[in-house]
Amino acid sequence: MDVAKIQAESRAVSDQVFRELIPVVEDIAVLMADCLKAGGKVMACGNGGSSADAQHFAGELVNRFLMNRRPYAGLALNTDASVMTSISNDFSYEEIYSKQVEGLGRSGDILVGFSTSGNSGNVLKAFEAAKELGIKTVGFLGGSGGKIFPLSDYALLISCSSHTPRIQEGHELMMHLICERVEELMES
Ligand SMILES: O=C(CO)[C@@H](O)[C@H](O)[C@H](O)[C@H](O)COP(=O)(O)O
Ligand SMILES: [Zn+2]
Numbered sequence: 001m002d003v004a005k006i007q008a009e010s011r012a013v014s015d016q017v018f019r020e021l022i023p024v025v026e027d028i029a030v031l032m033a034d035c036l037k038a039g040g041k042v043m044a045c046g047n048g049g050s051s052a053d054a055q056h057f058a059g060e061l062v063n064r065f066l067m068n069r070r071p072y073a074g075l076a077l078n079t080d081a082s083v084m085t086s087i088s089n090d091f092s093y094e095e096i097y098s099k100q101v102e103g104l105g106r107s108g109d110i111l112v113g114f115s116t117s118g119n120s121g122n123v124l125k126a127f128e129a130a131k132e133l134g135i136k137t138v139g140f141l142g143g144s145g146g147k148i149f150p151l152s153d154y155a156l157l158i159s160c161s162s163h164t165p166r167i168q169e170g171h172e173l174m175m176h177l178i179c180e181r182v183e184e185l186m187e188s
Helices: 003-035 050-061 081-090 098-104 121-131 164-185
Strands: 040-044 074-076 110-115 136-142 154-158
Touching: 003 040, 003 110, 003 136, 003 154, 003 164, 040 050, 040 121, 050 074, 050 164, 074 098, 074 136, 098 121, 110 121, 121 136, 136 164, 154 164
Parallel strands: 040 074, 040 110, 110 136, 136 154
Antiparallel strands: none
């Protein structure tokens, strides 16, 4: 393990977030606060570590980030094993999120997808379903942004790295920044 190389890449990711992506973080926080105030909800999805990011985000929204306040409508789409195994078994793994977006999503909601490659098929299909339903899409992406980039109304793209763990760390940083700003906008 080359710690110096990892440190340099970690710094580059953090620098990209603070130099380039804060205006997008702000736009997304405003979008989410407006959605939540209007009675909409924020759905999130991803695979592997990025599914953990989706759950992490929903937990911050429903319970608390820094403030004790009313719960916000946040939902991770990767937490219901019965729904996911049923869709995977009867149809395909690619449809585990799109079918939930079709069933649970309403116009005015927001769909967040975490994908470091930007190419996970189930996140891509969920974004396609969201577009059909008038649901805004927010992509936490990496590298070139992949196939999900053009379907993202808002893209938080860690383009300086193509390494999944470093990109995920950048995603978590931005997810926390969004949570802090959403709470400020909702509670002020
Ligand atoms: O957490 C990690 C690596 O840090 C892995 O579990 C990783 O999330 C998985 O390989 C995912 O399937 C990768 O999907 P994606 O980021 O390309 O959409
Ligand atoms: Zn990981």
